[in-house]
Every structure is written in structure tokens, then in C-alpha cells.
Amino acid sequence: MGKYIMIIDDSPTIRISVEFAIKNMGYDIQQAENGVDALEKIKTIISKGNEISLCISDINMPQMDGITFIKEFRKTDKFTPVIILTTESEDNKINQGKEAGASGWIIKPFQPAELVNVVKKFLK
Amino acid sequence: MGDNEIRQAFLTEAKEIIENLESDIVQLEENAGDREIINRIFRYFHTLKGSSGIAGFTEVYEFSHKIENLLDAVRGGKIEVTDSLIDLILDSMDWIRDSIFTEGEGDAAMNERKSILLGKVGEFKKPDASVEKPLKSEDAAKARAAAHEKEDAANKYKYYRVRASFIEKIFEFGIDPLMVMEDLASHGPIIKNIVDKQNLPEFEGIDPEKCYLSWDIIIKSKSALNQINDVFIFVKDENKITVEDVTSQYMSEEKLHAPVYEKKLGEIMLESGIISENELDEAIALQNVEGKRFGDIIVNKGFASEEEVEHAIKEQAILKKKVENTTVRVDTVRLDNILNLLGEIVIGQSSLSRIAHEMENDYGTQLKNIIYGLDRTTREFQEQIMSIRMIPIGPTFNQFRRFVRDIAHSLHKEMKFVLEGEETELDKTVIERIDDPLKHMIRNSIDHGIEQPEERVKAGKDPAGTITLKAYHQEGNVFIEVNDDGKGIDEERVREKAISMNLIKPDEEASREKLLSFLFMPGFSTAKKVGDLSGRGVGMDVVKTNIESLRGSVEIRSEKGRGSSVKIKLPLTLAIIDGMLTKTGNNTYIIPLLSVMETIRPAREDIKTIEGKGEVVSYRGEYLSLIRLYEIFNIKPRYENPWEALVVIVESGRTKVGLLIDDMIGQQQIVIKSLDNYITQSRAVSGASILGDGKVALIIDIFGLMEDVVSA
Amino acid sequence: MIIEEEIFGIKHVRKFYGNLKEEYKSGIELIIDFKSVKRVDLSIVQVLTAVVRMARKDGRVVKFKSLSEDVKNQMILCGLKI
Numbered sequence: 001m002g003k004y005i006m007i008i009d010d011s012p013t014i015r016i017s018v019e020f021a022i023k024n025m026g027y028d029i030q031q032a033e034n035g036v037d038a039l040e041k042i043k044t045i046i047s048k049g050n051e052i053s054l055c056i057s058d059i060n061m062p063q064m065d066g067i068t069f070i071k072e073f074r075k076t077d078k079f080t081p082v083i084i085l086t087t088e089s090e091d092n093k094i095n096q097g098k099e100a101g102a103s104g105w106i107i108k109p110f111q112p113a114e115l116v117n118v119v120k121k122f123l124k
Numbered sequence: 125m126g127d128n129e130i131r132q133a134f135l136t137e138a139k140e141i142i143e144n145l146e147s148d149i150v151q152l153e154e155n156a157g158d159r160e161i162i163n164r165i166f167r168y169f170h171t172l173k174g175s176s177g178i179a180g181f182t183e184v185y186e187f188s189h190k191i192e193n194l195l196d197a198v199r200g201g202k203i204e205v206t207d208s209l210i211d212l213i214l215d216s217m218d219w220i221r222d223s224i225f226t227e228g229e230g231d232a233a234m235n236e237r238k239s240i241l242l243g244k245v246g247e248f249k250k251p252d253a254s255v256e257k258p259l260k261s262e263d264a265a266k267a268r269a270a271a272h273e274k275e276d277a278a279n280k281y282k283y284y285r286v287r288a289s290f291i292e293k294i295f296e297f298g299i300d301p302l303m304v305m306e307d308l309a310s311h312g313p314i315i316k317n318i319v320d321k322q323n324l325p326e327f328e329g330i331d332p333e334k335c336y337l338s339w340d341i342i343i344k345s346k347s348a349l350n351q352i353n354d355v356f357i358f359v360k361d362e363n364k365i366t367v368e369d370v371t372s373q374y375m376s377e378e379k380l381h382a383p384v385y386e387k388k389l390g391e392i393m394l395e396s397g398i399i400s401e402n403e404l405d406e407a408i409a410l411q412n413v414e415g416k417r418f419g420d421i422i423v424n425k426g427f428a429s430e431e432e433v434e435h436a437i438k439e440q441a442i443l444k445k446k447v448e449n450t451t452v453r454v455d456t457v458r459l460d461n462i463l464n465l466l467g468e469i470v471i472g473q474s475s476l477s478r479i480a481h482e483m484e485n486d487y488g489t490q491l492k493n494i495i496y497g498l499d500r501t502t503r504e505f506q507e508q509i510m511s512i513r514m515i516p517i518g519p520t521f522n523q524f525r526r527f528v529r530d531i532a533h534s535l536h537k538e539m540k541f542v543l544e545g546e547e548t549e550l551d552k553t554v555i556e557r558i559d560d561p562l563k564h565m566i567r568n569s570i571d572h573g574i575e576q577p578e579e580r581v582k583a584g585k586d587p588a589g590t591i592t593l594k595a596y597h598q599e600g601n602v603f604i605e606v607n608d609d610g611k612g613i614d615e616e617r618v619r620e621k622a623i624s625m626n627l628i629k630p631d632e633e634a635s636r637e638k639l640l641s642f643l644f645m646p647g648f649s650t651a652k653k654v655g656d657l658s659g660r661g662v663g664m665d666v667v668k669t670n671i672e673s674l675r676g677s678v679e680i681r682s683e684k685g686r687g688s689s690v691k692i693k694l695p696l697t698l699a700i701i702d703g704m705l706t707k708t709g710n711n712t713y714i715i716p717l718l719s720v721m722e723t724i725r726p727a728r729e730d731i732k733t734i735e736g737k738g739e740v741v742s743y744r745g746e747y748l749s750l751i752r753l754y755e756i757f758n759i760k761p762r763y764e765n766p767w768e769a770l771v772v773i774v775e776s777g778r779t780k781v782g783l784l785i786d787d788m789i790g791q792q793q794i795v796i797k798s799l800d801n802y803i804t805q806s807r808a809v810s811g812a813s814i815l816g817d818g819k820v821a822l823i824i825d826i827f828g829l830m831e832d833v834v835s836a
Numbered sequence: 837m838i839i840e841e842e843i844f845g846i847k848h849v850r851k852f853y854g855n856l857k858e859e860y861k862s863g864i865e866l867i868i869d870f871k872s873v874k875r876v877d878l879s880i881v882q883v884l885t886a887v888v889r890m891a892r893k894d895g896r897v898v899k900f901k902s903l904s905e906d907v908k909n910q911m912i913l914c915g916l917k918i
């Protein structure tokens with residue numbers, strides 16, 4: 001049974017950077033481009049008997065933004081931590097994210113080590 | 125996968141974004157009001173910003189941040205979509221493209237293009253547009269600098285008290301409080317851990333997906349306060365988390381859990397994990413019923429072994445002993461804080477009493493009576509706190525023994541060193557700063573005052589000279605005297621020196637007091653040959669300055685052939701002064717009462733301008749420099765003419781000046797507030813105080829003021 | 837009762853709580869084997885604390901088997917005596 005970390009961002013640069021930072025933490029990694037894409041991929045992962053250990057999600061994305069994604073995700077998964085990726089120009093998003101059920105956040109741009117530190121607050 | 129791959133991904137992404145942007149901007153030109161398009165364009169810049177930051181394109185990152193802000197204002201309807209706006213967006217896009225794909229960052233021509241574009245961005249922004257948020261990189265730099273300072277200051281263990289209680293639903297945010305507490309524990313050893321389980325229901329009634337426990341922890345750590353706070357960064361808003369630096373309470377020794385109360389056996393065993401909470405409860409219950417000894421119950425019940433109980437009893441005895449001679453060591457900073465807070469109380473009281481005086485009915489009288497009582501309590505409180513700050517001067521005196529011996533030895537003199545009033549207490553800060561001046565005076569006494577043994581014998585004295593250090597309290601001040609039985613000061617030669625320095629005229633009569641005061645003049649005692657003539661050597665002026673900076677004064681007495689005596693007068697504390705409140709313009713200035721000689725209203729003819737001395741006021745036959753306070757502080761006074769205003773005659777050292785003020789308010793004790801947070805523009809201000817009406821009043825530093833004016 | 841999870845936490849706590857209830861009712865000696873467990877979370881520790889409390893009241897015993905040092909430390913941090 002695999003344990004997955006989801007990376008959800010419309011920017012491939014960010015997705016790759018995040019994956020680069022956390023790839024050695026012992027989890028399987030799945031990228032998604034937006035909320036809709038993520039929900040679909042999560043469904044598939046679970047249907048194969050695997051589990052989601054963490055989601056790292058952007059806020060501003062086409063089709064389905066991060067806030068909506070978290071709300072949808074929480075309908076079926078109450079406890080998995082979700083870290084949101086945000087920028088300093090959208091600090092009200094942190095509160096919206098928390099209301100939707102986000103666990104933590106990191107501000108872009110970030111150093112790989114910063115991201116790892118945040119992830120380690122939720123996965124040991 | 126690495127940096128190069130990220131860069132490559134960014135280039136691909138940027139290319140795609142720019143293509144989309146181009147077509148969207150063109151579309152916007154045709155449908156200026158289309159919100160969808162504006163949102164998309166905003167998002168493109170937003171994404172570009174995020175990705176460029178990650179991929180290391182700093183300039184693009186900063187630039188797109190600015191454009192994003194602009195577009196945010198457009199999105200919010202604050203800026204209209206016009207042709208020139210569209211041009212600007214297109215040009216900005218071009219700049220970004222060129223930066224990434226052709227020119228690279230840092231090119232001069234690119235820089236110029238950038239500043240032109242940013243200039244245009246600025247024009248679009250209305251002056252009232254909300255303040256731009258600083259970029260994270262700038263914040264981060266500041267934070268790093270602060271962290272460095274912290275690191276330097278730290279590297280010592282601190283003690284933090286952390287209280288954490290979480291909302292029941294916390295697990296539904298993907299957060300495990302235990303993980304947070306483990307994160308905390310990783311900062312250092314936990315000295316004390318009280319887990320509150322009161323909210324945990326009985327097993328049958330528990331909702332296993334809710335959080336019930338809370339913590340009260342003392343942790344010893346080298347981490348800075350903000351690092352401890354960062355542990356709770358994701359939970360601090362919704363949950364009850366407090367972190368306090370309690371280092372000063374735990375400082376006393378490395379023997380940390382030095383308890384301030386006596387501990388029960390059960391508590392000791394619980395804290396060291398020998399018995400559980402439930403076992404403790406049970407044992408206490410049994411103890412109450414059966415009246416047996418606690419230790420026996422614990423052993424009988426099998427909660428702990430006999431050895432464990434014995435060990436705990438021993439520990440209890442040790443702790444008890446510690447309690448008995450525990451004195452709490454308190455950082456003086458905390459005392460200062462208490463004093464400051466007390467100052468605020470005093471301020472509040474004076475506001476109250478002002479109101480009471482304005483109330484005309486019975487309530488006013490009642491209130492006044494209450495406030496009188498309160499005043500008394502506050503004053504006593506103040507004295508109590510002051511007394512905590514006081515330490516005996518004995519240790520400081522004693523450390524001079526060796527000093528005296530060494531100097532005497534090197535000068536081939538014999539010395540006796542006598543101490544009096546070692547138990548006299550004074551403010552710790554004063555003691556710390558009195559050290560050097562005292563050394564100075566002692567050295568002078570031995571060097572220039574005490575004669576060689578054979579000379580002393582000839583004069584019928586004991587071959588060994590005596591230096592007496594003496595401390596005592598008198599009228600709310602502390603006096604310290606340095607007395608010697610040497611040859612005293614040769615006044616005649618001081619007089620000659622004073623004449624040669626033009627301090628007095630050859631035919632002028634000068635009192636002994638006046639002559640001796642010359643020894644404190646800069647350059648006087650350090651001048652040639654003075655050493656042997658005066659019996660006072662180097663730099664008495666320095667001593668005087670030091671003492672005055674402690675708001676003290678110093679005087680010399682001497683009897684030819686019998687010795688000399690330097691007497692220092694010091695305030696009991698540096699935290700409170702008696703001040704005269706004065707008004708100039710709309711401001712209140714406090715003049716230390718110590719420096720005030722008199723307040724006069726000069727006649728018109730008392731004010732003159734004298735060449736070389738400037739404006740003067742005639743006072744008791746002397747012409748004193750007139751300092752207009754409002755000029756020093758650059759404010760508008762009520763009166764510019766001295767004969768309409770008041771002149772306070774103040775003195776520092778032997779110099780007197782007149783200070784022009786508008787009016788006098790009264791006298792009161794002033795708690796000095798540190799001026800650390802103010803930028804003092806001149807040396808004329810030594811501190812500040814907060815008045816009853818909440819206004820800040822500056823405390824005038826007479827010495828500094830004179831220096832400033834003279835040197836100006 | 838043997839715990840199979842490595843990371844034993846909130847996602848398993850409801851089921852664990854149910855099983856524990858059953859086993860307690862059955863009256864057999866409660867032994868919980870943690871040999872596969874690398875970490876627990878607070879929800880698990882809370883349930884354990886409550887069951888230990890109840891057992892003590894009823895004069896029964898709950899035994900924890902094969903606790904790793906890490907898990908032991910987690911429990912100590914939560915004030916659960918082992």
C-alpha cells in the first residue's frame with residue numbers, strides 16, 4: 001500500500017520545485033494541475049488501495065482553485081493534512097484556506113529546506 | 125532533478141504564459157470591460173511571479189510582483205482599463221520576455237526600460253492606493269538580520285513556560301497536537317510537564333476523534349522566543365497557546381527546579397514518573413480513610429518499590445532544605461519594569477486626584493480621601509521595591525583592599541585601609557558605576573596625599589598612612605567619603621595655579637572652598653607640577669563628571685598637614701528624581717530639582733547682550749547666560765520676552781545659567797522612563813516621564829544642555 | 837490485540853476504540869501489542885489514557901507490549917504512565 005503526497009499547482013515550475021524538495025521523504029508523489037485534476041487523481045489513488053498522506057496545494061488555479069479543492073477534499077477526508085502554497089499578496093487566502101480545513105501554509109517563493117520544514121510539521 | 129530542471133521547466137512555462145498573455149491582452153483591447161480576461165491576465169502575472177521566484181529570476185519576480193499589484197487594482201475596479209494601461213501591460217510583458225529569453229537580468233538597457241515602466245506603474249497608482257506589501261525577500265532579509273542578533277545574544281539556555289490547549293476539532297484540520305508538542309520538545313529538555321486530562325471523558329463517553337488534553341510545560345532551551353513561537357505557527361490563531369520567557373525565574377542555579385514551595389511526596393513521585401496520577405489520587409483517598417503513611421500505602425498497593433519511596437523521601441528533604449534558604453534572584457530589569465508600572469499607577473492616581481479636585485460634591489471629598497490613602501500605599505510600595513534594588517556597598521569597598529596594597533607597595537608607602545559603613549545600601553546601578561571614580565580617588569590619595577614614611581615620622585605621624593572609606597545615609601541621600609591623613613592640599617599653590625590660568629585675578633580674594641573647587645576644572649589638576657603641589661593628581665574633572673552622571677555631587681575638603689577628604693553625595697536611586705515641572709509652549713519639561721537654585725521673573729533691564737557671552741540675565745550681581753528653552757527644542761513659546769516669562773536659575777558644577785520657560789507647574793517625584801525608543805536629538809535630554817494626562821514630558825539634562833550650548 | 841499500523845493515528849482511532857471497547861467487555865486480559873507501531877498520535881494516546889483509567893477503577897490491568905522508545909516518549913509527553 002503506497003502513501004502519497006499530492007502536489008497541486010498550475011505552474012509546472014512550482015510543481016517540479018516542490019517535488020524536488022520532498023522527493024526523498026519516503027512518499028510516492030503525484031502532481032496535479034488544478035483542483036479538478038487533483039480530485040480525480042486522488043480518487044484513482046485510493047481506488048487502488050493506496051492512501052493520501054498529505055496535499056500541498058496552490059490557491060490560485062484555473063478550473064478549480066485551492067480553496068474549493070480543500071472543501072471538496074474534506075468532504076471525504078477529514079484528517080489528512082493540507083498545506084497551501086500562497087504568495088505574500090494574498091494573505092487573506094491563508095484564513096480562507098484555514099476555514100476550508102487547511103493545516104498549514106508556505107509562502108512562495110520558498111527554499112526547498114523551508115518547505116521540508118513545514119512538511120515535517122505534519123509528517124514524521 | 126535539480127536546479128537546471130526547474131529552470132528548464134520555468135522557461136517552458138514562461139513561454140506558454142507569455143503566448144497566452146499576448147492573445148489575452150489583444151482581446152482586452154477589444155473588450156475593455158471583460159472581467160474574465162482581466163482575471164486571467166492577473167493570474168498569468170501572478171503565476172509568473174511565483175515561478176520566477178522559485179526558478180531564481182529575481183528581477184522578473186520583483187517586477188511581476190509590481191505588475192500583479194497594478195492588475196489587482198484594475199481587477200478591483202480602482203484603475204480603469206485604458207489604452208495606455210493596455211500599452212503598459214504589453215510593454216511589461218515584453219520586458220519580462222526579453223529578460224528571460226534574450227537579454228538576461230541585470231543588463232543596463234533592460235534596467236532603464238524597467239525603471240521607465242515602473243515609473244508608469246507608479247503614475248497609475250493613485251496616491252491613496254493601499255500600501256504595497258513588501259516582498260517576502262525583503263522581509264526575509266530583515267528577519268535574518270534579527271535572527272543573527274538573537275543568535276549572538278542567545279547561546280545561553282532560556283526557560284520558557286508554554287501553555288497549549290487545543291480546540292476539540294483540531295484533528296479535522298489535519299493537525300496532530302502531539303506532533304506539535306514533540307516539535308516543541310525537540311527544542312530542549314522538558315523541565316516540567318503538566319498534562320491536564322480533566323477534559324478527557326470516561327472511556328465509554330469519549331469521542332476518539334476529538335482533542336481533550338492540554339499542556340503546561342517548562343522547557344529549557346537555547347532557542348530564541350520566536351523560534352519557540354514558530355512551533356505553534358499553524359495553530360496559534362485558533363488555539364490557546366501562550367509562550368513566556370521565564371528564564372529569570374529559573375536562573376538561580378543550574379539546579380533548575382529549585383522550587384519556591386514545599387513539595388509533597390506524592391508530587392515528587394508523580395513528577396519523576398514513579399507513580400501515575402490515578403495512583404496518586406487513589407493513595408491520597410486511602411490516606412484520608414486509613415490514616416496510614418503515604419509511602420506505606422504506595423508500597424502496599426504495589427505502585428512503587430520501597431527503594432523508590434525512600435529515594436523520593438530523600439529528594440523531598442533536599443528540596444525542603446533548598447526551600448528554606450531559597451532567596452529568589454530577580455533580574456534588575458524586572459524590578460525596573462515593576463517600577464515603571466508603578467510609575468504608571470502613580471500617573472493614574474494623579475489623574476484621578478485631578479478629577480477629584482474638580483468634583484465639588486461629597487463624592488469629590490470621598491474620592492480625595494481614598495486617593496490620599498492610596499498615595500501612601502504607593503509610596504510605601506515604591507520604597508519596598510527600591511529596597512530590593514539596594515545592595516550593601518561592603519563587597520565593593522572590600523575589593524579595594526588589594527588595590528590599596530598594590531599601589532602603596534609600588535610607591536614605597538605604608539598604608540592602612542579602614543572601612544566604615546560597609547552595610548550601607550545603595551542602588552545596584554549606582555554601585556556598579558561608582559567603582560571607577562572611587563579607585564581614581566584612592567589612587568590620588570595614596571599617590572599625592574600620603575607622604576613617605578620618614579616624612580610622616582618627622583611630622584609626628586604614624587609612618588603608615590591611613591585611608592578611610594566611609595559610607596552612610598543622610599536625608600535621603602547616600603554619602604561616600606574618601607579620607608586620608610596625608611599632607612593635605614596646598615591652597616597657596618592652587619591659588620597660584622588658578623591665577624596663572626586666569627581663573628582669578630592676582631588681587632582677588634577667594635574662599636578656600638572656591639579654590640578647592642578649581643581642582644575639578646578640566647585641565648587644572650592635570651597641568652604640570654600640579655601633582656606635587658595639590659596632592660590631587662590626574663583627572664578630578666573626570667571623577668566629577670562621572671559622579672554627576674549619577675546625579676550626584678562631589679566636594680573636596682582639606683586641612684594642611686592633616687589630610688584631605690573627598691565627599692560624594694549620591695541619590696538613593698537612579699530610577700526616581702525630584703523634578704520641577706515647567707511649561708513652554710504646549711510642552712512640559714522636567715528640570716531636576718537638584719539643579720534648580722531659584723526661579724525669577726527678570727526685569728526688562730536685567731536682560732542684556734554681552735559680547736562674547738551672548739544673551740545674559742543679571743542674577744545677584746552676576747551675569748548668567750540666558751538659554752531660551754524654546755530655541756533648544758525648536759518650538760513656539762507663549763512668551764518670547766524674558767520679562768513676561770520666567771527664568772529658572774540652574775547650576776551644574778560651578779556654572780550657573782538661566783533657563784527661559786513660559787511657566788512653572790509644580791514639583792513632584794518623577795519616575796524616569798528609559799529613552800531607548802526615542803532618538804534624542806541633543807544631549808539636553810536625559811530621559812522622559814509620563815504625566816497624569818498621559819503626555820510625555822522630557823527631562824532636561826542640565827549638564828548636557830550646558831555642554832551643548834557652550835559647544836554650539 | 838495486535839496493532840498492524842506503522843503510523844497509528846486519527847485515521848484508525850475510531851476502529852481501534854471500537855475494538856478496544858469490545859475486548860474490554862469480553863473481560864479477557866487486555867494486552868495491546870505495539871510491535872509494528874513507529875508513531876502514535878494524540879487521539880490514540882487519549883483513548884489509551886481513558887482505558888487505563890477505567891481499568892484501574894475496575895481493578896483490571898491493561899498491558900502495553902513491545903513499545904518502541906519513540907512511542908514510549910510520546911506517551912510520557914502526554915502524561916501517560918507506562
Ligand SMILES: [Mg+2]
Pocket residue numbers: 009010011058059060061171
Ligand atoms: Mg497558481
